[in-house]
Amino acid sequence: MSEQRLRINSENVVHETVDGELIAIDLTGGSYYSLSGSGPAIWTLLLGGASESEICAALAVTHVGDPETIRSAVASLIEELLESELAVPGEGPGNGPAPDAPAEKAAFEMPKLERYTDMKDYFLLDPIHEVDPVGWPRPAA
């Protein structure tokens, strides 16, 4: 299991969770995503920075499920998140020790990440170019 720490790509991605479904929008590419099942719980762990093994350890405390199923699901989701650049390699201390056990554990549900690209063409037609903070200075004439 990978010890590589990852984090959500918060510079380029905004997200909101409603009724257990997380909506993430990629501000640089125009795609947007829906993450359901136990995916939002994994996303929350990644917000603070976490490795695959840390995520599995935390889910073992908060969720009920077959450890191998959870490990495999976490690995797959991490791969998808990295591929779509919703998550990026991170450093730092992460979330710290695994959370305390809740009064009642949630059943682990397979995370489902869906990608929507119907805004992509629209976005690419009229993009906003972030200019360098120091001004993207004009080259000397």
Place this chain on the structure above:
Amino acid sequence: MGEAPAATTQRDLAGEYLDELQARFEQAADGRLLAQELEIGGLPLSLRFAGEAMREALLAPFAHLVTSGGAPAALSISVFDGASTGVEAPLPAWDPVDAAPGTNPVARLRSARACVLAAAGTGAVTAAEPGRGQAAFYLPDAARISPIERAAPLREALQLLMTPHGRWLTHAGAVGRKGRGVLLVGRGGSGKSTLALACALAGMEIVADDYVLLENDPLENDPPLAHAMQSTAKLTEDSARRLGLGAGTIDPAGFEPTLEGPAKALVDIRTLAPGRMRRGLQIVAVVAPALHGEAEVALSPISAAEGLRAVAPSTIVQSGFHGAAALAALGELVRAVPSYALRLSPDPAENVEAVDRLVSELG
């Protein structure tokens, strides 16, 4: 991109550009300042024009928001063009962005104090200091204003000034009855403009077909509010035909290509449906229309997450500002009111009836 000289790294180039643009406005407006007081998003706002050319080009879509003044406006937008005043915007302090034909890429320069947006296609420049409630807007030539600017004039300036006051620019229309209504959401081409205008033509109240300012908590326990911006709407030729609009109601510029797809023409909702425009509506539901060929109209509840998926992407991707906070505001909206999918019929009257029924049931 070149290396910035070390001495410039602490400069606030966005703030400096804004100051220079404001100074150019004062120069352009010298002796011909025309001020117009408006109420937008429930807030007093002063539009300051450097001469008649820009006032004539940009004020008409805000005529329904004009007030006689009174309370001093804390918000103001200074508006001028180069051709009629002989005063041009300062040269950008950054490399220009190339615009391919039919596109309008925007260079954005931000600092803690100010934000500058320079559109490569139209040559429009917006600069604002949201903390002080001040913005400036420049166009090269008021007489050659592009359909993009005429469809949603001053959109970026208004967005920058309204956001600190909890008014979120939202890609949606709004229609209703007796001050309460629904937000019509979805990307361009979903049918929301046609539906909104059909509702207005059938006697319903309308705030907008395409952009509103959303205020989530106007008063404790009150529903969210959709505030009006401009009274212009965009329609395809097919939509105009379905709605039975005569040539006289369509802007003389006719149907022109748009960034998002089919050619559209501008109409003024006030002319099209006299007396139906409202400055705001309390929102009781989110409705996501979708075209389905020759199907019958059908309204069905969807989850809050589906409602968010319908309204958020086009709003956030287009706005580009305050993405996380704007998405949170839309999340608050879909938690506060129910969401519905509306399968549109080819017959506008059936669609209006479905919306009207929903408004009366929830209102």
